[in-house]
Amino acid sequence: MTSATKRSRNPLGGRNVPGGLAGWLWLAVIVLPVYYIVVTSLRPREDYFTENPLSLPSAPTLDAYGRVLENDFARYFLNSVLVTAGSVVVTLAVSLMAAYVVVRSRTRFAGNLLRLVLLGIAIPIQAAIIPVYYLIVELGLYDTLLAIALPSIAFAIPITVLILVNFLRDVPGELFESMRLDGAGEWRMLGSLVLPLCRPALVAVAVYDALQVWNGFLFPLILTQSEETRVLPLSLWTFEGEFTADVPAVLAAVVLSVIPVLAAYAVARRHLVSGLTAGFGK
Amino acid sequence: MAAPALILFGLFAGLPLLGVVALSFTSWDGLGTPSWTGLDNWRAAVTDPVTRDAVWLTVKLTLFCFLFQAPVSLLLGVFMAGRQRYRALLSVLYFLPLLFSSAGVALSFQALVDPNFGAGTALGVPALAQDWLGDPDLALYCVVFVIGWSFIPFHSLLYQAGVRQIPQSLYEAARIDGAGTWVQFRRITLPQLKYTMVTSSTLLIVGSLTYFDLIFVLTGGGPADATRVLPLDMYLTGFRSHDMGKASVIAIVLAAVGLTAALGLNRLSGASRMESQTEGA
Numbered sequence: 209m210t211s212a213t214k215r216s217r218n219p220l221g222g223r224n225v226p227g228g229l230a231g232w233l234w235l236a237v238i239v240l241p242v243y244y245i246v247v248t249s250l251r252p253r254e255d256y257f258t259e260n261p262l263s264l265p266s267a268p269t270l271d272a273y274g275r276v277l278e279n280d281f282a283r284y285f286l287n288s289v290l291v292t293a294g295s296v297v298v299t300l301a302v303s304l305m306a307a308y309v310v311v312r313s314r315t316r317f318a319g320n321l322l323r324l325v326l327l328g329i330a331i332p333i334q335a336a337i338i339p340v341y342y343l344i345v346e347l348g349l350y351d352t353l354l355a356i357a358l359p360s361i362a363f364a365i366p367i368t369v370l371i372l373v374n375f376l377r378d379v380p381g382e383l384f385e386s387m388r389l390d391g392a393g394e395w396r397m398l399g400s401l402v403l404p405l406c407r408p409a410l411v412a413v414a415v416y417d418a419l420q421v422w423n424g425f426l427f428p429l430i431l432t433q434s435e436e437t438r439v440l441p442l443s444l445w446t447f448e449g450e451f452t453a454d455v456p457a458v459l460a461a462v463v464l465s466v467i468p469v470l471a472a473y474a475v476a477r478r479h480l481v482s483g484l485t486a487g488f489g490k
Numbered sequence: 491m492a493a494p495a496l497i498l499f500g501l502f503a504g505l506p507l508l509g510v511v512a513l514s515f516t517s518w519d520g521l522g523t524p525s526w527t528g529l530d531n532w533r534a535a536v537t538d539p540v541t542r543d544a545v546w547l548t549v550k551l552t553l554f555c556f557l558f559q560a561p562v563s564l565l566l567g568v569f570m571a572g573r574q575r576y577r578a579l580l581s582v583l584y585f586l587p588l589l590f591s592s593a594g595v596a597l598s599f600q601a602l603v604d605p606n607f608g609a610g611t612a613l614g615v616p617a618l619a620q621d622w623l624g625d626p627d628l629a630l631y632c633v634v635f636v637i638g639w640s641f642i643p644f645h646s647l648l649y650q651a652g653v654r655q656i657p658q659s660l661y662e663a664a665r666i667d668g669a670g671t672w673v674q675f676r677r678i679t680l681p682q683l684k685y686t687m688v689t690s691s692t693l694l695i696v697g698s699l700t701y702f703d704l705i706f707v708l709t710g711g712g713p714a715d716a717t718r719v720l721p722l723d724m725y726l727t728g729f730r731s732h733d734m735g736k737a738s739v740i741a742i743v744l745a746a747v748g749l750t751a752a753l754g755l756n757r758l759s760g761a762s763r764m765e766s767q768t769e770g771a
Contacts, residue, residue, distance in 0.1 A: 224671070227569035234566055235580055237639065242586055244609055245598045262612035298498075306495035321492060328503060330752040332700040334721045335745030338728055338738050339509030340502060341520070362502030365495050394491065423591035425703035430729065441593040445707055448597055455601045462594040469589040477582070484588065485647050 249273070249460040256456055272460035279450065280435065281464060284443040287353060291439055292421045295357045296414050299364045304410070306365070307372035308394075308402050312384065322373065328366030333359075333426055344431050355431040356439065360424060364417045371416075375409035376402065415476065415483035422469065440465045507745065514738035520729065531735040540715065541740060544723035547630070551719050552698035554634040559694055563642050564687075567649020568679065581650070587640045596707035599636045623709055626716035633705055633717050640704065641697065645690045652686030653679065696748045720744055 244262065249272050251265040259266065306325075310318045340359050349355045379402075387397055403410075428442040438446065444461050451457045473480050514531055516524035535541050570581045587595065602609050603622040610618035622632040660678050669677065702721040705711070711718035711726060718726070720740055728737025 224569060224572070227565055227572075230562065230565040231569045231577070231580055234562070234642075235583060238584055238586055238643075240609070241598055241602055241639070244602050248601065257607060260612050261607060261609050302495040302498060305491040309492040321496070324504075325499075327749075328499060330696065330749050331503060331507060332696070332721075332744055332748045334700050334702055334724060335510060335741045335748070336503060336506035338513060338734055338741055339506035342509065342513070343502070343506065358498070359502045362499050365499045365503075369495065398491075419588075423593075425591065425593055425706075429706075441591040441703075444591070444593045444597055448600075448707075455604075455607070458597055459601060462590070462598055465591060465594055466589055473585070473589055477585075481585070481647065484644060485651055 245459050245462060249456055249463050251456050253454055253456055272454075272456035273464065275451070275454070275457045276447070276461045276464060279447065281443070281461065283435070284438050284440050285464075287438060288422060288440040291353050291356050291360070292418050294353075295360045295364065295421045296418050298357075299361045299368055299417050300410060300414055302361075303365055303368035303372055303413075304402065304406065305398065306369050307376055308398055310369070310373050311376040311379075322369075325366045325369045325373075328363075329370065331363075333363055337426060337430055340427075341430050349431075351432050351434055351437050353432075353437055356424070356427045356437075357421075359427050359431070360421045364420060368413050368417060371413045372406060372409055375406060379405055411476075411479050412483040415472070415479050419469065419480075419484070510738045510741050510745070513734060514742055516735050518734040519732040520734050521732075524734070527735065531733075531739050535736050535739040538736075540718070541720075541723055541727075543715065544718050544720050544740075545743075547717070548699060548719040551630065551634065551701075552695055554631070555637055555698040556691070556694055558634055558638045559642050559645055560687075560691065562638070563645035563690060564649055564683070566642065566646035567686075568653055568675075570646060570650040571653035584643050584646065586643075588643050590640070592640065592703035593707045595636065595640050596704050599632075599639075600708060603632065624713055626714050629709055629713060629716045633708060636708060637698075637701060637704060641694075645694065648686055648690045649683065652683045656682045692752055695751050699747055699751065700744060 247263075247265055248256065248261065250268040250270070251259065252267055252269050252271060255265060255267065306321065310322050310325075312318075336359075344350050344355045344358075349358070383401060383405075384397060387401055392400070423441055424439075425441045425445075428437075428439045429445075432438065432442070444458070444465060447461050448458055513524060515526060515528060517527045517530070518524035566584065570577060570584065590598075600623065601607075605611075605619050605621040605624070608619070610620065610622075620628060622628050656679065660682070661674055664674050664678060700721055701719070702725065705717055705719060705722055706725065709717045711722040721744060724737045724740040724744065727740060728734045
């Protein structure tokens with residue numbers, strides 16, 4: 209409805225009553241839980257049981273955050289950073305090379321490669337988790353950070369390759385030809401042509417991959433067990449068991465785990481949005 | 491140059507998909523060595539009432555998720571596509587749920603809907619202070635709502651992008667012909683969003699069939715198996731009851747249903763677009 213007027217020259221023209229109603233209602237649905245999480249995390253443990261849950265805390269305190277930080281939160285945070293950074297770097301590197309092959313070589317192999325990649329996107333992680341567990345145990349990697357990173361990379365490759373392929377297709381072939389005439393090898397083409405050209409797509413897909421790994425739960429749940437290898441999402445779940453009846457601390461942990469993502473969102477909102485819809489958004 | 495990607499993908503995603511088929515014919519407790527048992531697991535899984543219930547629950551969950559998320563996402567997406575400043579601001583806030591991990595969302599809602607100390611008690615309305623997650627009749631709806639809370643933002647982003655790609659000239663022509671906003675929505679916006687709808691629906695359905703993290707932390711499949719959908723049934727069977735063989739059967743069903751839904755919807759939409767792009771490369 210409004211779509212008609214929204215981009216017309218008259219900015220006041222867009223009357224979309226059901227959309228507007230849904231829009232403001234949905235705002236309440238989104239904001240209320242977020243508000244609840246924040247105010248509860250600032251509430252003293254005793255007041256949680258007595259104060260109105262939606263009121264502002266009468267004696268706001270950061271104690272809950274203190275209890276979370278004392279509980280080895282820094283280690284889980286570091287683990288998450290390591291796994292996410294490692295997975296994203298490797299995923300981007302190998303996917304960029306594969307995408308280059310798919311786009312540049314016209315062999316049947318390249319076509320089949322792309323088809324395999326497309327099929328890979330539809331594989332649910334749950335379907336493969338039991339053999340992945342078997343494999344990780346057999347490789348002696350159980351309960352290491354590598355155990356989380358390797359399958360995370362494998363499952364990120366298909367969508368990453370697809371997005372990069374779609375992007376690389378639009379690069380004019382003449383660019384490659386002229387570089388080849390200058391005597392550039394495959395690696396130089398990759399380094400000094402493909403890499404700089406692909407930067408916007410790489411940033412978007414890196415953000416997407418990072419969010420997936422950062423928030424990933426199933427691989428850490430099944431492939432690790434000790435505190436040394438615990439990552440953030442899993443730590444939230446175990447906090448719940450450790451902090452029985454300390455809801456402010458649990459929610460403080462939730463807030464702490466979101467802060468890095470929120471910071472990324474504030475700095476690079478555009479990239480995050482395009483990263484999330486990349487590959488699906490067309 | 492494609493070798494590293496192929497090896498990593500093959501070893502940790504491709505090979506396991508074949509492996510799960512092999513494991514479904516074995517008996518394995520997750521620790522020892524798998525031993526061949528033929529079709530035993532398949533027979534056990536097909537006749538297991540818990541698994542049958544899980545299949546039915548999964549269908550129900552998928553249906554409810556679709557009925558909730560698809561219309562709201564469409565409505566919000568069209569709304570968000572507007573260029574008004576306040577809509578841009580609202581869109582920034584709508585995005586918030588996408589930043590949370592499923593575990594974080596689940597824990598927050600657990601506290602939020604707590605019958606004794608949750609938000610339901612704040613307003614003094616007894617109907618809101620029910621034991622949402624503890625009542626087998628209510629838990630599934632609660633799960634559907636929380637899933638919607640986390641995923642509607644993503645789908646509305648897809649619709650927003652879709653609406654913004656509709657050529658403005660279509661609307662101008664319609665207005666010259668005297669079409670009102672409702673007619674424009676019916677005759678232009680909806681048909682033009684066909685591909686977006688297919689993409690969003692596919693992701694929605696495949697997603698609903700495979701939600702695990704959120705339900706696992708929110709309810710653990712309970713109360714009394716009231717939210718034990720297939721992915722949870724697989725996890726509990728394999729990693730709690732140590733029956734990896736039977737869990738593998740459930741995993742195969744999951745993979746098959748997911749792949750079929752994805753392929754079927756792709757065909758429906760004529761989304762061979764992907765192929766034709768390949769030809770043109």
